[in-house]
Amino acid sequence: MNKRVPVITLLTDFGLQDEYVGVMKGVILSINSGVQLVDITHALTRHDVVQAALVLKSTYSYFPTNAIHVIVVDPGVGGKRKVLCCKRGGHFFLAPDNGALSLVIQDGNVDELRAITNEAYFLKPVSHTFHGRDIFAPVAAHLSRGLDMSRLGQEIGLSDVVTLDLPAPFLSPRDALVGKILSIDAFGNLITNIDQETLMRFGPGQRLEDVVIMLGRSKIRGISTSYDSVKTGSPVAVFGSRKLLEIAVNQMDARAYFKAGVGQTITVKLPTVKGGASR
Known part of the structure; x- marks a missing residue:
């Protein structure tokens, strides 16, 4: 039986008029040329973390287990916010710690959650404005090659993660x-x-x-x-x-x-x- 091709999905607010999406794909393919890349959308409203959370929740479960979902809607890029790696139900999620994962983790059913700090898996030097290229893309590529997520950084709890205060009916x-x-x-x-x-x-x-x-x-x-x-x-x-x-x-x-x-x-x-x- 053929080994399943690893899948990485991309969800951003970058649009397609600039080079950002293409460069992220280039970084991923330079590390793992055998990965399958899927664009969820790059047309999210700029900086709209709520929209990112909604789209992520409504899409990730349609992908095969072990898919790696990269979410880059990151108005706090270069600041003090953490970069997260979350594993849930056989899916991996890479996202800034700004609430983008709120609807994925809201029921508390998370297998593993880490803050990504191991710079061995980053591009060098790391830009203060494009972590999609220098952190999210290379980390996703290394995960797709079988990297154990425990090597990415310290395990954290759900209480350490920013969540959105979404209104309930x-x-x-x-x-x-x-x-x-x-x-x-x-x-x-x-x-x-x-x-x-x-x-x-x-x-x-x-x-x-x-x-x-x-x-x-x-x-x-x-x-x-x-x-x-x-x-x-x-x-x-x-x-x-x-x-x-x-x-x-x-x-x-x-x-x-x-x-x-x-x-x-x-x-x-x-x-x-x-x-x-x-x-």
Whole structure:
């Protein structure tokens, strides 16, 4: 049986107009030419660690075990923040200690966690502004060649790692589920922090088509199964591929349609039944 080719994924906010992504790949291939490189995206909003955390959570599990996931959204590059190597469920994660790993480690189920300090695996000299090239890329390449992560640096605890204070949906005194827009994708779809499991706990036995979703002064009745459940140009609510509630406009940009932004409040109201209770 052929040995599986090691996989390294890259997730950055670098864009493609500059040489940064290409140089990182060059460093990796110079150390291990037999690796398979996969670009998750390089179009994250600049410095948006929350978006990086969301994309990482929604993608890493689709890769084979022993994949190495490199996340470089690093507004604190060159400062005092740590560089992390985390192992979870057979996957390796390399990221700055700025919250990018928050959703990967939030349940505490981590196999190993280290601060990367062993400069033997860095390029020399190390730039103060491009750790993607000088630290993340070479460390990922060495891991892909079988380096034991214990050689990277001291083991640390979860309490030593920066985590994002992401808003959680909550039940309001008016019996509505209140959430926030966490992210907006390239299509302009508004991705919220309300997942399907939370909604089902909030209203067990309710039909999705009966809920009312409010965004500002706008109302959407029901949660549909697809964007084309409504006419072109009409608003629609769906649970997207991340299993999070999305507000979209069929074949249009919901951000522009609703004049919405990240952090805006969204409420989900269940229909009132006899006796005045919502459920």
